[in-house]
Amino acid sequence: MRRTAFETIEAPDFDLALTLDSGQAFHWERAGAGFVGAIGDRAVYVEQCGSVLKVRDGEPPTLPRVISRYFSLDHPLAEICASFPNDPAMRTASDYCRGLRIIRQPRWECLATFITSSMKQVAHIRQISRTLRRRFGETRTVHGIETHVYPAARRIAELNEVELRKCALGYRAKNLLSTARLISRGEVDLDRLATLPDEELRARLCELPGVGAKIANCVLLFAYERLRAFPIDVWIERILRERYLQRRRKLTSEKLRQFCNEYFGAYGGYAQQYLFHHARTTASQKRKPSSTKPAPRLSRKAR
C-alpha cells in the first residue's frame, strides 16, 4: 500500500534547519532532506523546500495546523525584528538568524528538558533527551524511521533516581524526579499555570526542584509563549558584558535582568535567541580566539 503523499504548508520567513539547531528543542534528527521528530505524541517528518514545508505524520491524517503551530508560523517575524533595538550586535545577530522562530513546545517536555540541561553542552543535552525518550517514551514511526515521544511526567515519576542516573543525568536526576512527582501527583498543574502573568508564572516555576531563573525563563519563552522572557546563560551574559555593558561595574544579576527587560523590550526572548545562536555558532567556527576567555566565573577546585 502506497504511503500517503506529503501535505504542504506555506512557511514564509522560516528557516527550519536554523530553528531546529538553535538550542530550543533537542530531539530532532536529520533524515534525508528533512527532519524527524515528535510534536507531543505525534511523530512527524518535516522537509523545507523554499518557502514551503513538506510534512507527514506517522499516523495519518497529517495535521498541518499542529505543525504550523509548533513552529510558530503565525509569529509576525518582520514586526518582531523591527522591534529590536538598533545596535551593531543586534543587527549582526538579526541578519544571521533570519527565519529563526521561537517554537511552541509542550510544557512538561520543555520543562523537563531544561531541568536536564543545566551545566551541559548542547550535544550532551541532546543525548540525555534521546536516552530518556528511547528508554521510557513510546515508540513511533514516520517516514520509515523510528522516533520516540518524550516520557510523560507520570512515567518519570514512577522511576527512581538510580535509573535516571543511568541516563547520564548526574545530579539532575533528583531534580527531574522530584519535579515529575509533583506534577504527576497533581500538586502542580502546568496547564493551569498558563493563566498567570509572567512574574507569577516565573515564581511558580522557580519553586520546582532544579528550576532557577534561567530555566524558568527558558520555559516561559519556549512553552508559554512569553516572548518577553529573557533567559540569561553564560553566553548571553558574556555578550551583555562585552557588547552592551562594558564599563558598568558591579553588575548584579538583578541589574542585568532589569537592563534586558527594558532594553530589548516586548520581544526580548527573540532578541536573546538571536544573540545566543549567533554567538554560539560563530564561536565554534573561530575555535582559537585566545581573547574569548570563558568570563570570570571559573573558580574550580584545584586538587
Added chain:
DNA sequence: ATACAGGCTCGCC
C-alpha cells in the same frame, strides 16, 4: 588528560 559546559542550591560571610 583536563577544563569546562546554555545552573541550582546550599552554607558562609
Added chain:
DNA sequence: GGCGAGCCTGTA
C-alpha cells in the same frame, strides 16, 4: 543578600 563551592558526566 551577595559570594563561592559542590554537584555528575561527556566532549573538545
